[in-house]
Amino acid sequence: MSARETTTELQHVHFDATEPRTFRHGTVVAGVPWKSPIGTAAGTYNLDACSVYYNPAILGAVSTKGVSPVPWEGNPAPRTAETPAGTVNSVGLQNPGVDHYLEDDLPRLKAMGATVVSNVAGHSDDDFAEVVEKLAKSEADMLEINVSCPNVKSGTSVGKDPVALCTLLKRLRPLTDKPLIIKLTPNVDDVVPIARAAIENGADAVSLINTFVGMRIDTHTGRPILANVTGGVSGPAVHPMAVAMVYKIRQAFHDFPIIAMGGTFSGDDALEFLYAGANAVEVGSAALVDPAAPVRIATELDELLDSRPELADALAVGKNWIHVQD
Amino acid sequence: MSARETTTELQHVHFDATEPRTFRHGTVVAGVPWKSPIGTAAGTYNLDACSVYYNPAILGAVSTKGVSPVPWEGNPAPRTAETPAGTVNSVGLQNPGVDHYLEDDLPRLKAMGATVVSNVAGHSDDDFAEVVEKLAKSEADMLEINVSCPNVKSGTSVGKDPVALCTLLKRLRPLTDKPLIIKLTPNVDDVVPIARAAIENGADAVSLINTFVGMRIDTHTGRPILANVTGGVSGPAVHPMAVAMVYKIRQAFHDFPIIAMGGTFSGDDALEFLYAGANAVEVGSAALVDPAAPVRIATELDELLDSRPELADALAVGKNWIHVQD
Amino acid sequence: MSCARTFLQTNPEGRAYLPSRRTVEIVGHELLTESIVQLTVRDEYIAQHAQAAQFANLYSSNSLQISPRPFGVAEVHDDEVTFLFAVVGRGTEEFRDKQVGDTIDILGPLGKSFDLSEPGRYLLVGGGLGIPPIAHAAQKLSGRSDVQATALLGYRDVHFADEMLMRHCSDVRAIENEQGNVITLLDQWLAEQDGDARNLSDVHILTCGPHPMMKAVASWAFKRDVKAQMNLEERMGCGYGTCVVCITPTIHGNQKVCIEGPVFTREELGWE
Amino acid sequence: MSCARTFLQTNPEGRAYLPSRRTVEIVGHELLTESIVQLTVRDEYIAQHAQAAQFANLYSSNSLQISPRPFGVAEVHDDEVTFLFAVVGRGTEEFRDKQVGDTIDILGPLGKSFDLSEPGRYLLVGGGLGIPPIAHAAQKLSGRSDVQATALLGYRDVHFADEMLMRHCSDVRAIENEQGNVITLLDQWLAEQDGDARNLSDVHILTCGPHPMMKAVASWAFKRDVKAQMNLEERMGCGYGTCVVCITPTIHGNQKVCIEGPVFTREELGWE
Numbered sequence A, B: 001m002s003a004r005e006t007t008t009e010l011q012h013v014h015f016d017a018t019e020p021r022t023f024r025h026g027t028v029v030a031g032v033p034w035k036s037p038i039g040t041a042a043g044t045y046n047l048d049a050c051s052v053y054y055n056p057a058i059l060g061a062v063s064t065k066g067v068s069p070v071p072w073e074g075n076p077a078p079r080t081a082e083t084p085a086g087t088v089n090s091v092g093l094q095n096p097g098v099d100h101y102l103e104d105d106l107p108r109l110k111a112m113g114a115t116v117v118s119n120v121a122g123h124s125d126d127d128f129a130e131v132v133e134k135l136a137k138s139e140a141d142m143l144e145i146n147v148s149c150p151n152v153k154s155g156t157s158v159g160k161d162p163v164a165l166c167t168l169l170k171r172l173r174p175l176t177d178k179p180l181i182i183k184l185t186p187n188v189d190d191v192v193p194i195a196r197a198a199i200e201n202g203a204d205a206v207s208l209i210n211t212f213v214g215m216r217i218d219t220h221t222g223r224p225i226l227a228n229v230t231g232g233v234s235g236p237a238v239h240p241m242a243v244a245m246v247y248k249i250r251q252a253f254h255d256f257p258i259i260a261m262g263g264t265f266s267g268d269d270a271l272e273f274l275y276a277g278a279n280a281v282e283v284g285s286a287a288l289v290d291p292a293a294p295v296r297i298a299t300e301l302d303e304l305l306d307s308r309p310e311l312a313d314a315l316a317v318g319k320n321w322i323h324v325q326d
Numbered sequence C, D: 001m002s003c004a005r006t007f008l009q010t011n012p013e014g015r016a017y018l019p020s021r022r023t024v025e026i027v028g029h030e031l032l033t034e035s036i037v038q039l040t041v042r043d044e045y046i047a048q049h050a051q052a053a054q055f056a057n058l059y060s061s062n063s064l065q066i067s068p069r070p071f072g073v074a075e076v077h078d079d080e081v082t083f084l085f086a087v088v089g090r091g092t093e094e095f096r097d098k099q100v101g102d103t104i105d106i107l108g109p110l111g112k113s114f115d116l117s118e119p120g121r122y123l124l125v126g127g128g129l130g131i132p133p134i135a136h137a138a139q140k141l142s143g144r145s146d147v148q149a150t151a152l153l154g155y156r157d158v159h160f161a162d163e164m165l166m167r168h169c170s171d172v173r174a175i176e177n178e179q180g181n182v183i184t185l186l187d188q189w190l191a192e193q194d195g196d197a198r199n200l201s202d203v204h205i206l207t208c209g210p211h212p213m214m215k216a217v218a219s220w221a222f223k224r225d226v227k228a229q230m231n232l233e234e235r236m237g238c239g240y241g242t243c244v245v246c247i248t249p250t251i252h253g254n255q256k257v258c259i260e261g262p263v264f265t266r267e268e269l270g271w272e
């Protein structure tokens, strides 16, 4: 492989994320200003691991790993396998619990100046309510309810059922004034009715997509690679599906905030989401293979938005792009 | 890019598909013997275009383009866009109609000695019934009912609804003694109930996956690339999702024939499907980027099966692999 | 893959087998302008069989990008095949960055050719990156005593293909955007004709270029009842006729540009 | 990226910024056996900072394959960093086919190192492709007057790393499968000890190799109450601690191999 190809595909090379920087183009999501339309996606930003590569305060927001009422151990290893242009993971929401998060990660992130989206994990409505109640009194800027994890038992049952989602939201909404984001799964017949349930029952935004159910088998042994057998596929492979889902929700609801994610590896990928109708974009897998990727992508997008003033101006005041279908 | 990498990734290079060959390992699908577990996937094999690259009779089977009661013009162009490790297409089942198929493609394929899976397209139960009735009297070896096309109106409504699928099968089953395959969509909450509806209502096999809904936006213009806005994603990108769905159906139904497709680009990819529980594998997108791909893949798989006698012996008598979960 | 052997075999219906996708060597690589590349590969099979306006698929070496990149054959010498292309996206960027000695995957020749069977006056009307197949047509016509060829070329700015055309055609006229377009050249050409030459029944227009240009050429031809063959461009899924992705509306319904085209007559397209 | 500048900056909490993924040049590339490659890259930052048993991620140049490939640093000279790896899959096949002068993407150094702070006798027990970090430990210990190092190496067949170890360690003992394994070597070593040397309280085992081997070494150490540090291997999603993919059960619960390891003490793992 020559160095030449590298310049097309791996633009992170020679990119210095540690240089102090501010972006010209920001966005507003459910009333919360983001310094860039780019944030990090839940489960791919760990404070200790990432903050030595760049300052999280320069990004639009940092979505943190899902926290549950008590610490969770997650699934056994191996928890990842490579897939074409992606990976499949089965972490299963291992996390040290909401109390640890409130004492450690959250105050440290806020002290750094970061805008924080606190991702919430749960096995049941009770779990979600308990965590939301605790986060309600915290410094978190937004709460993101993960009803779409394919790696925990009953992880997506609420996220696939508009009625169950309605029940959950009726329970959570009174618990907090903070913006509530519902994180949607792509593993559904149609994402629009689920988004509608979120929108009509008090959510302030939706975020999508979480991962697609997938698996890999080791053909030497004939056995699944993941100890959990199946996992969630993310990365460039899922980008076109994510764009379609964002677009469909935007066509159905012209004004509701959407945070998009799924395979964003470049500023151009992010721009595609913004044209599809997203108000902001989060970077997940790209950060796993290059810690500085969110900053690189935010920098690339900032430049691309310079020549798209209409889109940039809309985002700056919390509006989004709508394609009028011919 | 050096020639070296080519040898890892693009094994079709210097592969002569026109050499006469027979495979050591075959399979049996719903009673129909296939000379290899590898066939072509519907919509990616056109007789005139492909038969000048290899003899279709050497493959397990040839799934032909979906045919409808009358000729269909499909969607406007552009109908394809590239996606990471895949493409998204919006052909919309353009085809010359079942009568042309019965007069031209089918007899020619049978004269060549090919095993033929006739793929059936329709907007309604009436459409499907009309085509199945005509094919029932033909030389077709198997009929595959496409209730999973994301590119035509009401293309997937039956494929997402177990009740509608049951109604359709009750209608089709009496019309023919030929094996009926139901082609499943991956755009569902859960593929198992749909497979169950097929299995319990007289289908002889299921095939999966059809394409995932996806789209691309041209970031220079901000507009969708496909004239139809959305299309169906296929190619390596979807392989891990397809493997998971095949595996889930196999875990639920240990003995029912499954034909797998989705991103098979090598013999190893096909082997993964067989270990997941498929009885046969069809090649779609790979054939679009190398006409000889199905033959190359069949040749690679044949060699891989030499060292997996247990799997090969099972397939030879119409059985499949089942993982006993620990 | 041995092309010779492949070509000797036939399928069960007696049609000759064609070589499938293969890896070939790059033997020439030149930047004609900042964004236009002339690429030459060694492929005996295409060199021997390509007809005017036939094209070949080139493929990215990056497995993320699986789709074919179709390019018209521009010129053939011995076993070498030359393409001319503009750098517009990821695939063409990658091809620009290749070097002599590198390899590239290829499939072809593909598609229907211009019909050059009749004698008469041929007007080869090319615009921008539509010029390559026009150049190939000129090469195929050159040396024929029963035809008279005139190349009418429209450029945005740099005249990147004049030289290539002049190797095959004694009458090459080119224009750039600032001065006009190929219609200007067609009008000028027409004005020069006198006497019997004003009867255009022996004139054949072969054209390739941007859609609006070809539409304008078709309309020019229609008004004067001149025969015209148009070489279309469409996004392709396979390039060899198997996927029905690359259609264009014709009077016979949607037809595949890659195998029923890329050449269509004005009448087939119903362009007036 | 300028490592120097990066290293001078600190994050809002005062921790030094680290260089992110970058492209480096391959300056050495050698096949030690048919399937074992010695790869040397120029990376000043890793060369200066890597501690024994730290590792680096290498990345495929093929965008289909995004996952990191972690490899232990085996040896460092000036600004050059050497890895030893077995060709087992797509990524390592690609790396085998690279050449001096090519580039490769890298991130590191990553992970926790062996604790070499105490004086005493170090037994460096490596098996197969677990030998690279053992070699690096030997390099780090070499020249220290307060320690005495013995390398005990187990190979399947070819002794691909004896030479490297002997550069840093005067006492290198190796065995191949046919003759026994590292436990055989440990037993032999123990049998040689007499007098005060039979008191093993100053002995530190550092080990890396296949899981069953390390388990056996841990059990050997447990029975004799010898301190042991194990260098684990696990599939990784990121390699720098952000994704919680690479866990191993410990007495403190699941811990990340990439950042809380790859080195764990026998006690932390609860291996007996």
Ligand SMILES: Cc1cc2nc3c(=O)[nH]c(=O)nc-3n(C[C@H](O)[C@H](O)[C@H](O)COP(=O)(O)OP(=O)(O)OC[C@H]3O[C@@H](n4cnc5c(N)ncnc54)[C@H](O)[C@@H]3O)c2cc1C
Pocket: B081, B082, C055, C067, C068, C069, C070, C071, C072, C073, C083, C084, C085, C086, C087, C088, C089, C090, C091, C092, C093, C129, C130, C132, C133, C232, C233, C234, C235, C236, C262
């Ligand atoms: C029959 C035919 C002959 C052609 N001959 C020439 C030629 O001689 N010289 C030349 O410069 N160009 C020619 N083109 C256009 C050329 O194929 C595209 O410019 C090229 O594929 C762009 O590839 P990319 O990867 O750089 O662009 P990207 O935009 O990155 O490509 C993404 C996908 O879209 C397809 N695509 C993008 N633009 C076009 C287009 N205009 N036409 C068809 N597919 C497109 C690509 O093939 C690829 O599959 C021809 C097209 C056709 C259909």
Ligand SMILES: Cc1cc2nc3c(=O)[nH]c(=O)nc-3n(C[C@H](O)[C@H](O)[C@H](O)COP(=O)(O)OP(=O)(O)OC[C@H]3O[C@@H](n4cnc5c(N)ncnc54)[C@H](O)[C@@H]3O)c2cc1C
Pocket: A081, A082, D055, D067, D068, D069, D070, D071, D072, D073, D083, D084, D085, D086, D087, D088, D089, D090, D091, D092, D093, D129, D130, D132, D133, D232, D233, D234, D235, D236, D262
């Ligand atoms: C901390 C650490 C240090 C290592 N040091 C060395 C070393 O010095 N020398 C050496 O030969 N090997 C070492 N390994 C193992 C090495 O990482 C794998 O052999 C290599 O990643 C295989 O890559 P592949 O693309 O050829 O294999 P593939 O099977 O094609 O890889 C697919 C994916 O699985 C991962 N994977 C496959 N096998 C392993 C494995 N055994 N451990 C972790 N991930 C794996 C790959 O990284 C990749 O993401 C180390 C592993 C770890 C975790």
Ligand SMILES: Cc1cc2nc3c(=O)[nH]c(=O)nc-3n(C[C@H](O)[C@H](O)[C@H](O)COP(=O)(O)O)c2cc1C
Pocket: A041, A042, A043, A044, A064, A065, A066, A089, A091, A093, A119, A146, A183, A208, A209, A210, A211, A234, A235, A236, A238, A261, A262, A263, A264, A282, A283, A284, A285, A286, D237, D243, D245
């Ligand atoms: C290792 C890993 C862990 C994840 N953990 C979470 C999580 O805790 N909560 C959540 O809502 N999503 C989680 N996700 C999903 C991502 O936030 C994101 O939605 C998904 O990966 C798609 O984006 P990407 O393709 O950019 O990675 C995780 C993804 C990965 C790869």
Ligand SMILES: Cc1cc2nc3c(=O)[nH]c(=O)nc-3n(C[C@H](O)[C@H](O)[C@H](O)COP(=O)(O)O)c2cc1C
Pocket: B041, B042, B043, B044, B064, B065, B066, B089, B091, B093, B119, B146, B183, B208, B209, B210, B211, B234, B235, B236, B238, B261, B262, B263, B264, B282, B283, B284, B285, B286, C237, C243, C245
């Ligand atoms: C261009 C194109 C046309 C297709 N047409 C049909 C069709 O007519 N009927 C059908 O059941 N599936 C059709 N499919 C779906 C394929 O048969 C297959 O299920 C899907 O592409 C996944 O396999 P792959 O990744 O190997 O392509 C089509 C796919 C493509 C790419």
Ligand code: FES
Pocket: C235, C236, C237, C238, C239, C240, C241, C242, C243, C244, C245, C246, C247, C256, C257, C258, C259
């Ligand atoms: S591109 Fe596939 S039929 Fe023309």
Ligand code: FES
Pocket: D235, D236, D237, D238, D239, D240, D241, D242, D243, D244, D245, D246, D247, D256, D257, D258, D259
């Ligand atoms: S590999 Fe990501 S935390 Fe260890």
